[in-house]
Amino acid sequence: MNIVRVILLLSIFLSTVVNAQWKGDIPDKWRDSDKWIHLLDKLIETKNYYSAMAASQRILMLFSELSVKEKAYLSIIKITDEGYPFDVRNLYISGDIDPKLGFNIINNYNFYKGYVNLKKGLDKWAEHYFSKVDKERFHKYLFYQAISLYEQNKLYDAIQILKKILRLDLGVEHTAFIKKTARTMARIYFELEDYQIALDIYMNFLLKTNPIKDTDWLETAWTLYHLKYYNRALGMLYNLESETFSEVIHLEKFILRALIYRALCQTELMNGLADSFMERFGYIVEGLKIGKDINSFDGINGLLSEQNQDYFKYSFLHKKLSQEEKNIKQLIDEKTLNIDYDLFSYLILTEKNFLQDSAKMFEEASKTETVKYLVVLYENLRFLKYDVVLEKFNPNTVFMEKETLNLNPEKDEKGLFYFYWPQKKGVFWSDERKYYKTWLNNECRSE
Numbered sequence: 355m356n357i358v359r360v361i362l363l364l365s366i367f368l369s370t371v372v373n374a375q376w377k378g379d380i381p382d383k384w385r386d387s388d389k390w391i392h393l394l395d396k397l398i399e400t401k402n403y404y405s406a407m408a409a410s411q412r413i414l415m416l417f418s419e420l421s422v423k424e425k426a427y428l429s430i431i432k433i434t435d436e437g438y439p440f441d442v443r444n445l446y447i448s449g450d451i452d453p454k455l456g457f458n459i460i461n462n463y464n465f466y467k468g469y470v471n472l473k474k475g476l477d478k479w480a481e482h483y484f485s486k487v488d489k490e491r492f493h494k495y496l497f498y499q500a501i502s503l504y505e506q507n508k509l510y511d512a513i514q515i516l517k518k519i520l521r522l523d524l525g526v527e528h529t530a531f532i533k534k535t536a537r538t539m540a541r542i543y544f545e546l547e548d549y550q551i552a553l554d555i556y557m558n559f560l561l562k563t564n565p566i567k568d569t570d571w572l573e574t575a576w577t578l579y580h581l582k583y584y585n586r587a588l589g590m591l592y593n594l595e596s597e598t599f600s601e602v603i604h605l606e607k608f609i610l611r612a613l614i615y616r617a618l619c620q621t622e623l624m625n626g627l628a629d630s631f632m633e634r635f636g637y638i639v640e641g642l643k644i645g646k647d648i649n650s651f652d653g654i655n656g657l658l659s660e661q662n663q664d665y666f667k668y669s670f671l672h673k674k675l676s677q678e679e680k681n682i683k684q685l686i687d688e689k690t691l692n693i694d695y696d697l698f699s700y701l702i703l704t705e706k707n708f709l710q711d712s713a714k715m716f717e718e719a720s721k722t723e724t725v726k727y728l729v730v731l732y733e734n735l736r737f738l739k740y741d742v743v744l745e746k747f748n749p750n751t752v753f754m755e756k757e758t759l760n761l762n763p764e765k766d767e768k769g770l771f772y773f774y775w776p777q778k779k780g781v782f783w784s785d786e787r788k789y790y791k792t793w794l795n796n797e798c799r800s801e
Contacts, residue, residue, distance in 0.1 A: 434462075575610055669713045
């Protein structure tokens, strides 16, 4: 049994123990489901959705009344539709209701129950629940079909299903899902190398609707790179330096910048990129060389990679709950919110303790994978410096005529990039004009 499987099994075991602990030790004064429902309603009303999701999960564990469970599921569906960033399908495992009224809850509940049973290999139960879903009009089932087709490499068929979803009359409450659908379509077009279509989706929709997702900037930059709009690709990457996206550091931006500098034979900028990488992360690279413990490195918890999704999830939720705890306290102090604060504090304290303990289980492995990735990235950047120099002597480019620049955006926008930073309250641009312009020459071509 490999270490990853051991960790996952241990996580499930501890989660069960913690959940049992919650159920066993809940004070008698908070065994009243009406108090929990009132708290849940107020959290939803004030848009403290992470706390509301925690309350919904707790209600499902603590109470068996069908009406109470249905209320919890209605809240979970609403929060998910608002853009909750993590998977919620496991919350439907313990569900034991049979909703009769309401298109949204009937289809959501039965879809997730069907999907969970399908993943567990219980095909008959999955078929039972899926039979209650409106397969022609329910957007999540259609999306599931599109992903299934994508996994079978039937990319054009998947696109047709995604287009069908976008033709549905989905309300503004489904904005997050609509964006998810469009983003998936853009990624498939990218995979098909139809970069212009993918770019149109990013530029004309995803980057024009708030809130903007940081990975959309990154994916747009990759699309522009493949279309050889190198300057505009750099502009997209610069958006990731905004404080709005400071929760996650995308190391992938260093790779793309390096590839752009190689394409343009920008040796000085490539050297500067390697230097800036070492200025930011050199203490980790150099520390590993002399045998420092990875736990001695500060500032690596914000590095997101495929290796530390679990740690990121638990630490992210812990941070969001802490922020909402402050929000709720302020609303109560201002006498604009009437809830049982002791019950809310109990919920948040126990939930944050669970999240903190869960994050610690993955922290060591996350840091190990992150520092390994940093070292490999550093070595790649170091060798790319020589690659950029060699590219200047590539016979396929060195004899091409030098480009004629036209910096008038009305005549030639390809040579310009504009970047906009979505702003937090009280955070402003260094340039009040709200845009920057730049142009990098292609140094591969002869003078």
